[in-house]
Amino acid sequence: MEREKLESLIIDYIDNRLNSTDRRRVEQELVDNAEAYRLYEELKEVIEIMDGASRLEPSEKLKYNFEAMLGEEVKASKKAKTIIFQPMFYRAAAAVALLVLGCGIGFWISEKNEQQQRLLAIENEMKATKLMMMSMLDNSTSASQRMQGVNVALNMNKADDEIVRALVKAMNEDPNSNVRLAALDALSNFSDDAKVRSVLIQSLETQKDPLVQIALIQLMVKMKEKAVIKDLQKMVNDTETMQVVKDEAYSGIMKLS
Amino acid sequence: MTDESIMEAVKDGNLQQATLLFERYHKRIFNFLAQMTRDRELAEDLTQNVFLRIIKYRQSYREGSRFMSWIYQVARNVFSDHYQSSKNKITGFIEVEKVSDYMADYNEAEDIDEKEKLLHQCMAKLTEEQRELLVLTRFQHMKYEEVAAIMDTTVANIKVKVHRSILKLKEYYFELERI
Numbered sequence: 001m002e003r004e005k006l007e008s009l010i011i012d013y014i015d016n017r018l019n020s021t022d023r024r025r026v027e028q029e030l031v032d033n034a035e036a037y038r039l040y041e042e043l044k045e046v047i048e049i050m051d052g053a054s055r056l057e058p059s060e061k062l063k064y065n066f067e068a069m070l071g072e073e074v075k076a077s078k079k080a081k082t083i084i085f086q087p088m089f090y091r092a093a094a095a096v097a098l099l100v101l102g103c104g105i106g107f108w109i110s111e112k113n114e115q116q117q118r119l120l121a122i123e124n125e126m127k128a129t130k131l132m133m134m135s136m137l138d139n140s141t142s143a144s145q146r147m148q149g150v151n152v153a154l155n156m157n158k159a160d161d162e163i164v165r166a167l168v169k170a171m172n173e174d175p176n177s178n179v180r181l182a183a184l185d186a187l188s189n190f191s192d193d194a195k196v197r198s199v200l201i202q203s204l205e206t207q208k209d210p211l212v213q214i215a216l217i218q219l220m221v222k223m224k225e226k227a228v229i230k231d232l233q234k235m236v237n238d239t240e241t242m243q244v245v246k247d248e249a250y251s252g253i254m255k256l257s
Numbered sequence: 258m259t260d261e262s263i264m265e266a267v268k269d270g271n272l273q274q275a276t277l278l279f280e281r282y283h284k285r286i287f288n289f290l291a292q293m294t295r296d297r298e299l300a301e302d303l304t305q306n307v308f309l310r311i312i313k314y315r316q317s318y319r320e321g322s323r324f325m326s327w328i329y330q331v332a333r334n335v336f337s338d339h340y341q342s343s344k345n346k347i348t349g350f351i352e353v354e355k356v357s358d359y360m361a362d363y364n365e366a367e368d369i370d371e372k373e374k375l376l377h378q379c380m381a382k383l384t385e386e387q388r389e390l391l392v393l394t395r396f397q398h399m400k401y402e403e404v405a406a407i408m409d410t411t412v413a414n415i416k417v418k419v420h421r422s423i424l425k426l427k428e429y430y431f432e433l434e435r436i
Contacts, residue, residue: 007420007424008417008420011420011423011424042427042430042431043423043424043427045372045430046376046423046426046427046430047395047423049372049373049376050376050391050395050396050426051395051398052373053373053376053377053395053396054373055284055288056287056288056291056297057284058283058284058287058300058301058304059301061301062283062287062301062304062305063279063283065301065305066279066283066305066308067276069305069308069309069312070272070273070275070276070279070308070312073272073309073312073313074272074273077270077272
């Protein structure tokens, strides 16, 4: 029999793991083969020592330490139970807070966006209106178009430099007196603006249209603009000034001084 | 009460029940680790560690699985973790003292005969795997099936390896005996 196979069979034989056939085979081999018998004896000795080996006894310290450790773990698990709730609570609270904050920020952003969009729309509208107005004022062939342009300016709450310049130009230079008057009317809307005010005062000196002159004088009185008294005086003394304008200027001087 | 039902109770939070498992297993685990480390004090520390892991990682115990297999798997992990982390495999001079202390435990014990003392010396010469297989199957009388379950391998594989380990041990034993 092959040695390795024999060794394995002998170990199983000692462990009583063989079926009757194999057991008889091994027993026969042990009888026939002295070497196999010696192997059997040696293995049996080693196996018996191992199987019957004594055990070491752990010290009392092991049990003591185990109990101390268990006590700690029991305490920790009880603590964990109550603590577990708290982080959960905090986590839930944090989640809710985040949600609210998120919604708030989202709402705020969309609100801001909306506002910005609205502002943008207004700005665009204003730009379009301004463009329309400017092109109307520039229309040299149609006085009614220019008139409409001035009327657009009349409905404006605020005017930028460009609009003011266009209106002043219309007031001083437009060939149609109705347009000139309407331009003055539009400018008077913005008379709170220091620039507009000074432009109006200047215009009083240069204005030749009596209708506009009268309207200007009335506006100055309304504005209580005392700085124009000198100019009014000049108009009164000017021989070229029409009598109705002179009268108006005179009444303006009276009212302002 | 079976080991498994006790472990289930521990898993459910009844930690005090772990005392029963300690009573049933601590000597076996200690002896396993003592023979593996050949350092009595270290074996006690590692045994303590095994039970600490059993309690701490109780949720990882799978319902229906054999408790004995599980605790030995934990013990094997504790053992290998110890040597991996400290990297002090029993090769250096430092360990020699500990090993001789350990051997002294056997030597001082009067009820242990000379042959058994000799055998313990031979055990030290085996590889870690061979020693582990003999400790489990012979010293701790586990069935091949049980060891196969612990080591996650086949019964046939365990049997072949155990037989080789026995033959190796026999070789060392009769070599020493002749001196």
